[in-house]
Amino acid sequence: MSSSPPPAYSPSVDPRAVAGGLGALEQSLLEALPLIVWVSAPDGRLIYCNRRGYEFTGTGASGAPEGSGPAKFLHAEAAARVLAEWRAHLDAGEPWEFEVRLLRAADGAFVWHQARYFPVRDPDGTIVSWLGTAIDIDDVRRAREERGLQTAVIESSDDAIVTKTLDGIVTSWNRGAELLFGYRADEIVGHSITLLMLPEDRDEFDAIMLRLRRGERIDHFETRRRRKDGRIIDISLTISPVRNTVGRLIAASSIKRDITEQRRLDALLRASEARFRVMADAMPQLVWTSDSEGHSTYCNRRWHEYAGIAPETEFTSEHWRTLIHPDDAERVTATWREAIRLGQEFTLEYRLRRLPDGLYRRHLGRAVHVSDAEGHFVLWVGTATDIDDQKRAEDVLRSLAEALEERVSDRTRTLQDAVAELNAFTHTVSHDLRAPLRGMQGFAEALGEDHGDALGVEGLAQVARIVASAQHMDALISDLLELSQISQQDLHRGPINLSHVARAVLTDLRRSIEERGVQVDIEIPPDAPSVLGQGTTVFQVLHNLVANAIKFVPPERAPHVRIRSEEREPFVRVWVEDNGIGIAREYHESIFGIFVRLHRSEDFPGTGVGLAIVLKAVQRMGGHVGVESTPGLGSRFWFELPKA
């Protein structure tokens, strides 16, 4: 706001006195003028205003209230600027022309005025007063603004907007038209619009012109045009007739839009939708799509069949809801609602009623949230797969498996009981057998000793046979007990040093080694890897093999035994090699059976249980056994155990 006090209309000043210099004619002219006229003193104070001014500002003939000034008639947005400029012109004594919005008292509207304000000077140039005029230009301005807006809209439109005469001569051509057809405005204005048409479409042009002349409007007419570069494009055309103020048809204005891409996309979309439907209809599953709120938009043929709905009847979400098993309904609805809220896919099992027979069948429902490349939601695609048969089969299988398991554990229990009984029996029998055996042996020996003379040589020989038989039977019983123990005992496996075991075996067999003058070579390096096994059992295995290697050598031959180890991942193999009688190929496997012996006891004593113990013991420790042999030259027995 200006620092000086706003000019007030002072009722003490008689405007007629101020304008007294004017003749009556001029005065009444001023009063009658349809524009606001006012006079102010050199300092800007208002001293006269014509009737139009009073009426417009509503101040009445009595003038403005004390203290009011032009500010109260100005639009708030511009008041400060206008007053400052006014003050500046007053100070500079320069005429001023401006546009301003003034408050019309009658309706409170601000009305655009064009104002002039210029100094009136006396002959020597001194300013004696200022004369102001303000003409209402509201309509002019509005028209100007509208035209400006229209031009801006036309120019900024991506659509081609073209006007032409009724003969088809182009009269205006916007930027959109330049982009769409490739012609600049100056290249086409004044030329016929047929420049854009294909010769074979001339009929179309004539038909359009005919309709326009009849005053018809043509809406979204799809056709084609040729661009300046020769390319043919699909367009959508809207043409309106243009009339002059008296309603005579003078021109046509058209809006053209390139729909080539849209047509291509439409075709693609249609093809993709068709493919989807063909695929979905061919599927044995129930397939559906829905919008973002979960309203069904499509259901495949199988759905209609399942729900017993005619193919042409629209399948709604309501249909679906009535088919869900009442016990599942709440869970399904809650899951679906949550999935919609979060836009997250879900998988869910629920029962659906098959309408043709009214049976509920178990289904696996899945729904996937489909988005476009920009991540905008497109649709939900869902499937429901009938898993009822599968579930039923699973149930049957499960109950079969359970029954089987029960039977197996029953059998196992029975077997365990039988084995326990057998063990107890073996134990008792062997101990019970041993006592009379010992008795037999003792009495036979006593008989020999006490009645040797009476028995004679032949009698003593018979007694010796009785003793030997009793001893053999005793050995048999111990071996059987050992075998039964090996099969039954709980194993405690740990890392076993083979070199140590081999030495312990040799110490144990020291007597027979010395008696037969056996040469023994141990080729187990001290750093050879340990095996995983039970110490006493590994000892037993090696003991049996080495004892055999010494035993099965012809009496005239000095036995030579070689014990060596060899790594065979993930095992360590131990070889026991001899220079004995060897074993024919066909017995290589059977000799590991119980009581299998290839010789008479007279030639090579034994029970036929030793190798059976070896096989059982090694198997229980997770290993294998075998033999390689050439009859007459020797045998190479081996066993292997897991590396520790």
Ligand code: ADP
């Ligand atoms: P036993 O030694 O008490 O006869 P084994 O079970 O240890 O019983 O052996 C079974 C049979 O395998 C033996 O009777 C013998 O015929 C044969 N056999 C075992 N080891 C050898 C060996 N090192 N050389 C030749 N034959 C063997």
